[in-house]
Structures are given as structure tokens and as C-alpha cells.
Amino acid sequence: xxxxxxxxxxxxxxxxxxxxxxxxxxxxxxxxxxxxxxxxxxxxxxxxxxxxxxxxxxxxxxxxxxxxxxxxxxxxxxxxxxxxxxxxxxxxxxxxxxxxxxxxxxxxxxxxxxxxxxxxxxxxxxxxxxxxxxxxxxxxxxxxxxxxxxxxxxxxxxxxxxxxxxxxxxxxxxxxxxxxxxxxxxxxxxxxxxxxxxxxxxxxxxxxxxxxxxxxxxxxxxxxxxxxxxxxxxxxxxxxxxxxxxxxxxxxxxxxxxxxxxxxxxxxxxxxxxxxxx
Numbered sequence: 207x208x209x210x211x212x213x214x215x216x217x218x219x220x221x222x223x224x225x226x227x228x229x230x231x232x233x234x235x236x237x238x239x240x241x242x243x244x245x246x247x248x249x250x251x252x253x254x255x256x257x258x259x260x261x262x263x264x265x266x267x268x269x270x271x272x273x274x275x276x277x278x279x280x281x282x283x284x285x286x287x288x289x290x291x292x293x294x295x296x297x298x299x300x301x302x303x304x305x306x307x308x309x310x311x312x313x314x315x316x317x318x319x320x321x322x323x324x325x326x327x328x329x330x331x332x333x334x335x336x337x338x339x340x341x342x343x344x345x346x347x348x349x350x351x352x353x354x355x356x357x358x359x360x361x362x363x364x365x366x367x368x369x370x371x372x373x374x375x376x377x378x379x380x381x382x383x384x385x386x387x388x389x390x391x392x393x394x395x396x397x398x399x400x401x402x403x404x405x406x407x408x409x410x411x412x413x414x415x416x417x418x419x420x421x422x423x424x425x426x427x428x429x430x431x432x433x434x435x436x437x438x439x440x441x442x443x444x445x446x447x448x449x450x451x452x453x454x455x456x457x458x459x460x461x462x463x464x465x466x467x468x469x470x471x472x473x474x475x476x477x478x479x480x481x482x483x484x
Contacts, residue, residue, distance in 0.1 A: 209306040209334045210359050210382040214417045224252040224439030230273035231256045232282030234454040236290045245466040247301045250473025258311040269444040288331040295332035306334040313341045325356050335359030335382045346379040374413050383417040404436050427475035434476050
């Protein structure tokens with residue numbers, strides 16, 4: 207069974223929700239990315255989203271866009287990221303056994319690498335799915351079928367601006383979980399989230415049996431406590447990536463510890479919401 211399906215099946219049985227941090231692969235370097243993944247899982251992360259650096263990100267705000275730029279300046283390539291994940295899986299760390307890893311990747315990168323090659327290498331490296339923010343809906347079915355044949359999930363985005371008939375079409379061509387974008391616009395931390403967010407997610411639940419995970423704008427424990435009952439998972443990106451902006455100039459152990467503590471705070475907020483000891 208794909209690790210994503212296994213994770214959500216387990217969490218539903220336990221009455222819990224997934225905490226899903228986002229990292230830009232290779233920021234500040236790939237060795238640190240590997241250490242951060244292991245530390246975040248130890249501190250309560252349930253799934254890891256790895257951003258594949260791209261020179262022209264579609265929906266990313268300045269924090270993540272700058273992290274992509276830093277990684278590209280250091281020569282990070284897709285093949286290097288695959289090897290990092292392959293090594294993590296091969297190391298056999300117990301905390302990573304059931305932890306899904308998904309890539310956030312531009313379709314332009316997949317096309318450049320080659321669809322068959324990208325999917326083959328992602329699957330053999332140990333990825334469990336891919337999020338493709340610029341994938342045209344009209345090309346989704348073909349990519350979904352090819353990904354499914356390799357045991358990979360194709361996770362697609364639905365936004366508040368997505369017309370409802372189109373949202374239903376996207377849901378039908380999605381596997382693993384739906385990534386619901388909480389706000390219109392680009393990634394980045396927000397003090398307030400839209401008042402109609404709960405209503406939109408509730409409507410979407412009437413149209414799909416897939417888990418629904420909320421991303422964009424989530425970056426504080428109080429937001430986690432408010433949104434955890436609404437979604438099957440919460441994705442935290444910019445608030446985490448921001449903490450790595452100056453990591454290249456700091457001791458690696460210090461950076462890993464700081465990020466781990468932040469993830470621990472968010473995981474604790476989710477436990478409190480679920481009625482578990484904080």
C-alpha cells in the first residue's frame with residue numbers, strides 16, 4: 207500500500223490529523239535537508255513535502271521563491287534530490303519507515319526530465335506522490351494514470367477561486383489527497399484566513415472521499431488549533447522556510463534543533479485539538 211493511503215487510514219482510525227511541513231530541497235544544502243526531514247518526523251511531522259527548486263515558481267511567494275533561488279545558485283539538480291531521498295530510505299531509519307514524502311514540482315521540470323523518467327526515478331528513490339501546481343486539468347488524466355502505474359499519487363490543488371464544476375473535475379483526477387489552497391494568491395504566512403474557508407472545505411467533502419489537506423498561510427500554533435478539525439491535514443511552508451533563510455551562516459545542529467522545536471510546537475497544538483496531552 208502507498209504510504210499516503212496507509213497514513214490517512216491510520217490517522218482516521220486514531221482520530222488524528224496529519225502535520226505536513228514543506229522544505230525546499232537543497233536549502234541550505236542537501237545534507238541539511240536530510241537531517242531536517244529526520245528531525246521533523248521525530249518531532250511529530252506525519253508527511254514531508256519537498257519543493258523541487260524552479261526558476262519561475264507559479265504560486266510561491268517571496269519566501270519560498272527566494273529559497274528556490276538559493277538552492278539553484280548552489281547547483282541543486284533533480285537527480286541530486288532523488289539521490290538524497292534514496293539515501294534516506296536506504297538508511298532504514300525507523301521514524302521514516304511509514305512517512306510519506308511527496309514532491310512539489312513544476313510540470314515544466316517533469317516535461318524537461320521526461321515524464322516516464324521523472325516518475326520512474328521518483329518512485330525508485332522513495333517518493334510517494336507528486337504535487338504539480340501548473341499541471342493543466344486537460345493533461346491530468348494521462349499523468350495520473352502513469353503515476354498510478356508506478357505506485358505514486360498525483361495530488362492536485364483546488365483554490366477558493368476554482369469554479370465548483372472544475373473543482374469536481376480536479377477531485378476526480380486526484381489521488382492520495384486533495385491540496386486545498388486556503389487563500390487566493392501566493393504562498394506566505396497570513397495573520398487571518400478567509401472566513402469562508404470552513405464552508406468551502408465542507409462543500410468539497412460532499413464531492414470526494416479523498417482526504418483534504420489545507421495549505422498556504424498556515425504558520426502558527428493557534429492557526430493549527432483552529433484548522434485541524436476542518437481538514438485531514440495541514441501543510442506548513444513559508445513559516446518553516448523563513449527559518450532557513452540565513453541557515454548557511456549558522457551551525458547546522460543549531461538550525462536543525464530550531465526547526466525541530468517549531469515542528470514540535472505545531473504537533474503539540476494538533477494534539478491539544480485532538481484531546482491528547484499537549
